Amino acid sequence: MNIGETAVISSVGDDCIDIHCHCLRLMELGFTPGQKVKVIAKSPFRDPLAVSIRGTIIALRRNEAECIKISENK
């Protein structure tokens, strides 16, 4: 996703097999299926990303953000 793009979450952590995965924490932070997310900014090294979700902005590392699958770009 590029800066300014919006999408809807389809699933979180479906492909994860690692038990130490952060999918649960991501969901607790508000990244649940059906929610709209928008990329607000990327750091100069293109990682982490700042993503808006449920009225706040959360910075995520790229590998964490990869747990979140999006269904459609708007």
Next chain:
Amino acid sequence: MKNKELQEEELIVEKKLPVIALVGMPNSGKTTLFNALTGANYKTSNYPGSTVEYSSGQLSEKYNSEAEILDTPGIISLNPSSIDEQIAIEGLFNHPKFGTPDAVIVTCDVTQLSRQLFLVKQIVDSGFRTVVALTMNDILQRKDLSVNSEILENIIGCPVVKINASEKTGLNELIQAVVSEFNRKPEQYVHKPLIPAEDEISRIYDFTEETEIEVLEPFKNKRDIDELNRKLFGNLHREPDRNSLKIDKYVLHPVLGTLIFIISMGLIFTSIFWIAQPLMDIVDNFFSLVAETVSNYLPENKWYSDLISEGIITGLGAVMIFVPQIMILFILLGLLEDTGYLARAAMLIDKPLSKLGLNGRSFIPMLSGYACAIPAIMAARTISNRRERLLTIMIIPLMSCSARLPVYALLLAYLTPPGNPWIPGLALGALYLLSLIISSLVAGIISKFRRNTEKSTFMLELPPYRLPVLKNILKSAYYKAGLYIKQAGPVIIIISIVLWALTYFPETRPQLSGNNQNDEIAIESSRLNNSYAAMIGKTVLEPILRPLGWDWRVGVALISAFAAREVFVSAMAITFSITENTEDEENFQSSILQSMKEAKNSEGTPLFTTASVISLIIYFMFAMQCLSTVAVSRKETASWKIPLFQILLYSFLAYVSALLVYNGLKFIGIN
């Protein structure tokens, strides 16, 4: 003993009062509420055996009720994802000092209701007597929305009060709601929820989303409800703060953001370096003056006179000298944190640091390490991941701190011919860069060897930009300085008394008149050269230091420098009995340089060669030559593991690299 009794007494008094715990997500206005309820009259403690902090204080008298308020660390949910969160959550259910709280106030930021109600729901479901404090209502009103707290009360099943802690509205109602909850018999026992499965989280979120739609209503009927509903489902209420989004366009911009980052970090660095300097000089001069005045009133030629003036007062000075830097650093950190920039700065620099097993939040502590390791290690508290915090603390002593500067200045002046100030300047720059490279290498290697037990995460909320409350920041900086004095101070004073004793005893008093300054220095010099430190130097250190090209006198200076690195320079002056004719610093340095040039080792060849001086510089780059840092490192990690590892590893690295450099240089013919 007396202390312990006092503590027990305190505990009994506090047991009688009902305990109200404050719980909330990070940035939900919990700390502002805590400050308002306690009147900023509180103390901060650590959970036993950890560095996780909580604050507690009595409810301010103006609320006409008595209660102990307990501020807990901000949490996302009751399901911990790190050791520190686990300690915080355990502490909520069964606090080591206060037990299970009689009631819980959950702060809930209404601008992100669907997210914040998640924790509220978990707390209520755990069986606590809960009161919800709705915060940031004014910000929600800017979107022409407001929360109907009666509907929310019915849905969630506990009292809901709107507050504005900085304007102190709604607080009386909040406390009344809590007090009436005390009398309610809870329907169930307080119990910790099971770790939720994914569908359980979704289920709670379904609930919070429905609740959000039910309770949000137009503010003062400004808008037609239908129009607003259309907007609601267009997710108006799930948009972040608009002003923050506007500011972030610049602050998180790839180019501008980097520029702002460099400028703000540069400002922090220069202020802890340059603004603190005159303040530190004042502290230094003050304690020298006190030591001098006191020694004038004490009987002459008695060991205890010297103990008081040189051991204790100088030790006190060694503690206090760090206070200006600690205060300045924590005021700046507080400003960055409270405005919301700190989280963004951490995001910008996270990538390169994560490669070394560190975190974006390690940056400011590392940068501060170039001024002084002590405030830097304390600043590592802002790193929430325990592993990354410990690793940051581990490498901070390698940063080229300002106490190394006088040592490098002296040694570089010895190496370079006078008249070319740019050569030592360039060399100094290279030393700074080298210390950055070395610390990165050490961090990288340690993180490679120690596999993750606690997986590194970033996941940081970027809070809306806010104006900081200066009073709270000053209060917290003052508190941090006090904590340092109380906890690290005694250790530093004991260490400096031991060092004093080592360099003073056995007492030999050469019969010199002691009237003029030259004789006084001769007495001091002869005393040091016959002291236990010198004995250790001659018998233990000499054989160890010989392969590095140094003799016992350098060893004695190194022992003295454990008090602080810069003491090395004055200790060198004493061991080589330099007569300090004038107060003029330039002359002082040139006379040390002169005696260094004349110094011979036991074989009669010059002691200070290019090779042996370079090996000294290399030694200082690595060596853990600062016992104050050891004391703070012990306190901040709540164990001896890290400080001992630091002493062993860095002494080893210092010795081996000095050895290699000295012999390598000799091998290629540089002497």
